[in-house]
Amino acid sequence: MNTYGDRPLTFVRGEGCWLFDSDGKKYLDALGGIAVCGLGHANPEIAETIATQAKTLLHTSNLYNIPLQQKLADELTRISGMDQVFFANSGAEANEAAIKLARLYGHKKGVESPSIVVMEHAFHGRTLATLTATGNRKVQAGFEPLVKGFIRAPYNDVQAISRIAENSANVVAILVEPVQGEGGVHIPSANYLNELRAICDTKGWLLMLDEVQTGNGRTGRYFTYQHNDILPDVVTTAKGLGNGFPIGACLARGKADDVFAPGNHGSTYGGNPLACSVALKVLEIIERDHLANRARILGEIIRQGFEQQLRDCQMVGDIRGLGLMIGIELQKPCAALVQQAADKGLLINVTSGNTIRLLPPLTFSDQQADLLIETLVPLIQQFQG
Numbered sequence: 001m002n003t004y005g006d007r008p009l010t011f012v013r014g015e016g017c018w019l020f021d022s023d024g025k026k027y028l029d030a031l032g033g034i035a036v037c038g039l040g041h042a043n044p045e046i047a048e049t050i051a052t053q054a055k056t057l058l059h060t061s062n063l064y065n066i067p068l069q070q071k072l073a074d075e076l077t078r079i080s081g082m083d084q085v086f087f088a089n090s091g092a093e094a095n096e097a098a099i100k101l102a103r104l105y106g107h108k109k110g111v112e113s114p115s116i117v118v119m120e121h122a123f124h125g126r127t128l129a130t131l132t133a134t135g136n137r138k139v140q141a142g143f144e145p146l147v148k149g150f151i152r153a154p155y156n157d158v159q160a161i162s163r164i165a166e167n168s169a170n171v172v173a174i175l176v177e178p179v180q181g182e183g184g185v186h187i188p189s190a191n192y193l194n195e196l197r198a199i200c201d202t203k204g205w206l207l208m209l210d211e212v213q214t215g216n217g218r219t220g221r222y223f224t225y226q227h228n229d230i231l232p233d234v235v236t237t238a239k240g241l242g243n244g245f246p247i248g249a250c251l252a253r254g255k256a257d258d259v260f261a262p263g264n265h266g267s268t269y270g271g272n273p274l275a276c277s278v279a280l281k282v283l284e285i286i287e288r289d290h291l292a293n294r295a296r297i298l299g300e301i302i303r304q305g306f307e308q309q310l311r312d313c314q315m316v317g318d319i320r321g322l323g324l325m326i327g328i329e330l331q332k333p334c335a336a337l338v339q340q341a342a343d344k345g346l347l348i349n350v351t352s353g354n355t356i357r358l359l360p361p362l363t364f365s366d367q368q369a370d371l372l373i374e375t376l377v378p379l380i381q382q383f384q385g
Ligand SMILES: *Cc1c(COP(=O)(O)O)cnc(C)c1O
Pocket: 089, 090, 091, 092, 093, 095, 123, 124, 125, 126, 177, 181, 182, 210, 211, 212, 213, 214, 238, 239
């Protein structure tokens, strides 16, 4: 179906932070499959893990015990400080689990028509519930009737949430990205999550963080909330967890524990032996190679490089980032830059119309960071819009 429009590039092979097209041309990948391939393309350890597990056991269904699923749950809960995990196959599915969990939590508390606070410019996925939670009319248009039970608030505005807390009796949870990705790489104030945590504690709401894009080392800690020394009640993850193998997870703790009982939720593929073996290897490599720390340091270097070299550029409105999640906002719509960069052998993304989004693999080298800046800066300086 025509869901993706024209796709001018065709890649046939990858190696680390490089992709090769069908003509053999080489591209530096500063997008990493949209924050998915954190360990680079054709990672030999991941390839070996997939091959070995494929020769042992791919799938049994969740009718049976899956020891690798338990092992991955143990690792994820250790790293995150959470207690329990539900495994899915994508970010949207992980968020669906969170939304269902919040509703069931509400019903158990006697809230008949529970609602969830979500943010303007949020992105949570493309299923009916998650596109309703998404704060972008383009994603929703034509798919009405939308799902009930969501209240919209401005991002990074604690007072707006406090007003909702005073006026709405049905709220059971907040669902929020710790950094908005698709919405334009928006980084909230340093204590935003702490203040949301406090409101949720006072009101008995679940704080549910969508770390599908920000998780797995991307912003400089394994999960972004770890910068804030808080724990959410629910956190979802996907993208970087499988390095390209589809997997998603919804983690819970505290008052979100044991909300689901047998029969309340499930998945045929979720947490199958192959997916779990890959994610276990991803976690092992991120920890062993200190890749979250590397993302923090390299992200800072890249952001400063752009700031220095684009200081006098009229076209640039703002440069922002946390770890290897970097946004360069221009004064004009700049989707045309994607092809101009590809012509120069560089893969970038433009989101929210006028924001260049960079999500390079966590394994990006210093030289690749220099090459990224050297290639992109002149394109921005010359950009006419
Ligand atoms: C990509 C993304 C999703 C959706 O993930 P899919 O795997 O495409 O379903 C949800 N939330 C955020 C924050 C994302 O970046």
